[in-house]
Amino acid sequence: MKLLVCVSKTPETTTKIQLTSDGSEIDRSGVQYIMNPYDEWYALVRALELKEAAGGTVTLLNVGPAENDPIIRKGLAIGADDAVRIDVSDEKDSLYTARQIAEYSRDQAYDLILFGKETISYNGSEVGAMVAEFLDWPYIGDATHLEVEGTAATVTRDIEGGEEVIEVQTPLALSAAKGMAEQRIPNMRGIMMAKRKPLEVVPPVDFPDTTRIAGYHKPAEKGSVKLIDPENMDELVRLLHEEAKVI
Amino acid sequence: MVLVYAEATNGEFKKVAQEAVVYGRKTAEVLGTECHAVVLGDHAGAEALGKFGATKVHRISGEPLKNFDAAVYTVALSEAAKQLGATVIILPHNSTGKNITGRLAARLEAGSVTGANAVPEMKDGYFTVTKPVFSGKAFAHVQLLTDVKVISLAGNSIPVTETGGEAAVSDLSIDLPQPKTRVVKHQVASGRVPLPEAELVVSGGRGLKGPENWSVIEDLAEALGATTACSRPVADSDWRPHHEHVGQTGVAIRPNLYIAAGISGAIQHLAGVNNSKTIVVVNKDPEAPFFKAADYGVVGDLFEVLPRLTEAVKKYKGQ
Ligand SMILES: Cc1cc2nc3c(=O)[nH]c(=O)nc-3n(C[C@H](O)[C@H](O)[C@H](O)COP(=O)(O)OP(=O)(O)OC[C@H]3O[C@@H](n4cnc5c(N)ncnc54)[C@H](O)[C@@H]3O)c2cc1C
Ligand SMILES: Nc1ncnc2c1ncn2[C@@H]1O[C@H](COP(=O)(O)O)[C@@H](O)[C@H]1O
Numbered sequence: 001m002k003l004l005v006c007v008s009k010t011p012e013t014t015t016k017i018q019l020t021s022d023g024s025e026i027d028r029s030g031v032q033y034i035m036n037p038y039d040e041w042y043a044l045v046r047a048l049e050l051k052e053a054a055g056g057t058v059t060l061l062n063v064g065p066a067e068n069d070p071i072i073r074k075g076l077a078i079g080a081d082d083a084v085r086i087d088v089s090d091e092k093d094s095l096y097t098a099r100q101i102a103e104y105s106r107d108q109a110y111d112l113i114l115f116g117k118e119t120i121s122y123n124g125s126e127v128g129a130m131v132a133e134f135l136d137w138p139y140i141g142d143a144t145h146l147e148v149e150g151t152a153a154t155v156t157r158d159i160e161g162g163e164e165v166i167e168v169q170t171p172l173a174l175s176a177a178k179g180m181a182e183q184r185i186p187n188m189r190g191i192m193m194a195k196r197k198p199l200e201v202v203p204p205v206d207f208p209d210t211t212r213i214a215g216y217h218k219p220a221e222k223g224s225v226k227l228i229d230p231e232n233m234d235e236l237v238r239l240l241h242e243e244a245k246v247i
Numbered sequence: 248m249v250l251v252y253a254e255a256t257n258g259e260f261k262k263v264a265q266e267a268v269v270y271g272r273k274t275a276e277v278l279g280t281e282c283h284a285v286v287l288g289d290h291a292g293a294e295a296l297g298k299f300g301a302t303k304v305h306r307i308s309g310e311p312l313k314n315f316d317a318a319v320y321t322v323a324l325s326e327a328a329k330q331l332g333a334t335v336i337i338l339p340h341n342s343t344g345k346n347i348t349g350r351l352a353a354r355l356e357a358g359s360v361t362g363a364n365a366v367p368e369m370k371d372g373y374f375t376v377t378k379p380v381f382s383g384k385a386f387a388h389v390q391l392l393t394d395v396k397v398i399s400l401a402g403n404s405i406p407v408t409e410t411g412g413e414a415a416v417s418d419l420s421i422d423l424p425q426p427k428t429r430v431v432k433h434q435v436a437s438g439r440v441p442l443p444e445a446e447l448v449v450s451g452g453r454g455l456k457g458p459e460n461w462s463v464i465e466d467l468a469e470a471l472g473a474t475t476a477c478s479r480p481v482a483d484s485d486w487r488p489h490h491e492h493v494g495q496t497g498v499a500i501r502p503n504l505y506i507a508a509g510i511s512g513a514i515q516h517l518a519g520v521n522n523s524k525t526i527v528v529v530n531k532d533p534e535a536p537f538f539k540a541a542d543y544g545v546v547g548d549l550f551e552v553l554p555r556l557t558e559a560v561k562k563y564k565g566q
Contacts, residue, residue: 013495013515017384026385037496094359095352120382120495126361129317129349138427139317141345144489154431158490159342160443162435164315168428178482178489178497210358212390214375219383219522225538230547233559236527239543241563244525246504247447247471 001056001148003047004113005080006101006128007039009064009071010121017218024215035071038116040078041183042176046146047114048079049181054148056111057081061104063097065089069199076194077186083199092209094122098130099207106135111151115175117142125175132173140166144179249275249282250333251301252324254343255290262444263339265299265407270400271337272300272410273366278335278374284414285327287320288312297414299407305331305419316426317346325354326421328395335367340399341443348399358391364404364501364522382495382518402444403501439474442491447473448502448523450493451481452516454509454530454549458486463553464508470560476500478510494519508549512537529553 011017011031018027034040047058060075060083062068072083086100105113115128125141132139144163145156151170156163158177186194228236240247251271253264268284275282284301286293293304305327311319324347328336336351338344340362352359364386365377373390376398380387391398442448449468455461461475468475475491482492493500495518505523509530510516517540520526528541529549538544545552 011381013518015381016514017381019385094349095356098349098353122380122387123378123382123499124349124361125345126349126352126359129346130353133318133321133350133353136318139346139350140428141317142342157342159433159435160441161439161490162433164430164434165432166428167431178492208392210352210356210391210393211360212373212392214370214373214388214390216380216385216387218385222526222540222542225528225541225544227544227546230545230552230555233545233552233556234562236543236545236556237559237563240504240525240527244504244542246525247560247563 001050001054001111002109003051003056003058004061004105004108004110005039005044005047005058005075006061006113006115007044007072007075008036008062008116008119009033009068010036010119013037013120019216019218023217026216033071035074036116036119038118038120038176040075042178042180043114043116044075044078044080045181045184046176047112048184050112050148059084061086061101063088063092063100063204072199073194074186076197076199077190078184079190082197085199085201086204087201088204093211094124094126095130095210096207098127099134100204101127101131102134103205104202105131111170112148113173115173117175117177128173128175135173137171137173138168139173140168141175142177143174144177146174146180248280248331248333249278249335249337250328250331251282251284251337252339253284253286253293253296253301253304254339255286255288258290260290260292260296262407263341263402264296266402266405267337267339267400268296268299268301269407270366270405273405274335274337277367277369283331283333285324285419287323293416294413297411298409300410301414302411304414304416306416307419307421309423311423311426314426314430315343316428317350319423319426320347321350321354322424323421325351327419328355330419334394335396335398338397338399340401344399348397352397355395355397356393357395357397358393359397360389360391361399362401363398364401366405367398379499379522382499383522384518401501403446442474442476442493442498442500445474445500446503447471448476448500448504449473449506449508450476450478450510451508452478452510453480455481455486460550461487463550467506467553467557467560470557470564473504478516507537508553510537511535512540
């Protein structure tokens with residue numbers, strides 16, 4: 001089975017997001033980056049499990065600048081066979097990113113392309129669906145289980161308050177959510193081997209920007225907390241009704 | 248024209264559809280144009296979408312729409328948008344929308360914003376949409392640069408208001424492809440409102456000590472008519488189903504009321520809940536970081552406080 005896992009980079013989850021003084025950008029100074037957790041914990045690990053069960057290769061793909069290489073190497077240390085980075089200097093919008101992934105994979109005969117459910121930075125949850133449309137493939141978002149037998153895939157996806165089970169043929173694109181696999185920690189051998197695994201750098205294809213982020217703002221600061229006597233929950237109910245007006 | 252995909256839930260146009268149409272109406276006002284809705288499949292009551300601001304409803308039917316298939320739905324919506332000359336297309340940012348929005352944007356080569364939480368504005372000459380990023384730690388102002396634009400709307404982002412009467416419903420004929428996916432099981436727990444749509448949420452963390460203690464959360468939720476949620480370690484330990492896990496790597500929610508008991512308030516947890524309108528924190532540790540993000544705090548043992556709160560809610564509701 002030929003598997004492609006698309007991985008992105010996000011600020012480490014404990015990062016406090018600060019804006020530049022004019023609010024036009026995120027202040028990147030001192031920010032540590034990690035592989036997007038959904039890509040690492042679920043998409044990549046499930047791809048490795050499928051390969052271990054049925055044979056094949058797992059390739060990582062990132063659309064991004066050279067500074068993403070350590071993140072890609074971590075994916076190789078966890079067990080991917082090789083990697084490709086489509087060399088763009090900056091973070092680009094979803095459609096641009098998707099177009100790059102689609103154009104690169106069009107002739108590669110992948111059976112499966114796995115994405116994370118969303119990047120925890122931009123929270124788009126759209127790149128996978130875009131790639132699938134460009135390739136005219138089926139796509140299933142927020143998948144929690146995936147079984148593949150030959151070309152027949154069975155996928156469970158999260159829906160509001162429940163789940164849906166879908167049968168579909170490969171080639172297939174999907175985004176992986178919690179439930180798909182268990183996080184793997186790279187070991188020393190993996191880390192050493194990762195250094196020698198191929199990481200190919202390819203140029204992007206031309207595609208226009210369709211969106212632009214003009215600026216940011218932060219959520220309004222909460223006023224200080226109003227403490228309620230633990231013996232007096234009638235008072236809390238009264239405040240929720242009369243002051244907060246939420247019940 | 249602004250075209251809204253009004254999703255039917257179990258054949259009815261519920262809150263997701265109503266919110267999307269209200270949002271579409273407000274977007275149309277900004278652009279000085281009309282808001283139309285499109286419904287996929289034969290659903291009764293589509294004329295009622297007029298109440299929320301759709302001046303016309305277009306209905307697309309056909310066998311390929313019987314079960315959800317994102318590629319087929321995408322063709323239906325993109326062809327409708329082209330035939331009708333829509334410049335903005337609006338979808339819900341839920342499990343349906345997440346499978347379609349990206350496809351639609353790619354098919355139309357349209358700029359898109361997913362999970363928008365405010366009505367678009369014309370700012371500096373650009374059509375600009377605000378959305379939460381970093382799971383709610385900040386909001387981005389996204390300019391859409393293409394002639395046709397696609398937006399998906401986060402749940403609970405806009406109050407549903409009624410402005411109009413009935414809309415005229417007419418059929419739109421579109422050649423649909425055959426679905427490549429086959430839904431073999433569709434299972435939804437009845438009863439509670441799904442977490443992303445819930446207005447009231449009661450959530451428990453590791454302070455509950457074990458799954459056997461969840462009745463204090465359940466009872467309060469029951470009394471309020473709220474949906475239950477949990478922190479990540481709780482879902483990781485299988486104390487609760489994983490779809491209850493809220494936070495940066497779980498569901499991001501924005502209910503009117505979020506009650507958190509036995510949750511410390513780690514930054515990754517706060518990221519998914521801090522846009523809730525009102526936050527109540529119950530924790531025995533007065534130094535718990537969650538109190539800094541709370542509107543109301545109760546310092547105490549949740550096993551005593553929650554049953555007391557449940558009784559107080561029942562008393563209030565009984566009045
Ligand atoms: C990459 C990454 C992503 C993450 N994503 C998420 C996420 O999406 N969501 C999430 O929730 N977490 C997430 N986490 C985990 C997060 O960092 C915290 O570990 C987690 O939120 C803690 O859960 P908790 O508050 O339930 O438990 P704890 O931190 O153990 O807190 C338990 C609290 O209960 C209180 N308590 C104990 N007994 C009682 C009692 N009898 N009465 C009242 N209070 C009591 C304690 O004072 C304490 O404050 C993530 C972590 C990482 C590294
Ligand atoms: N720059 C990128 N390079 C490779 N894959 C990406 C990139 N950005 C997003 N993805 C993939 O698309 C998924 C969804 O991203 P998003 O639509 O931004 O939430 C991520 O979880 C990744 O699997």
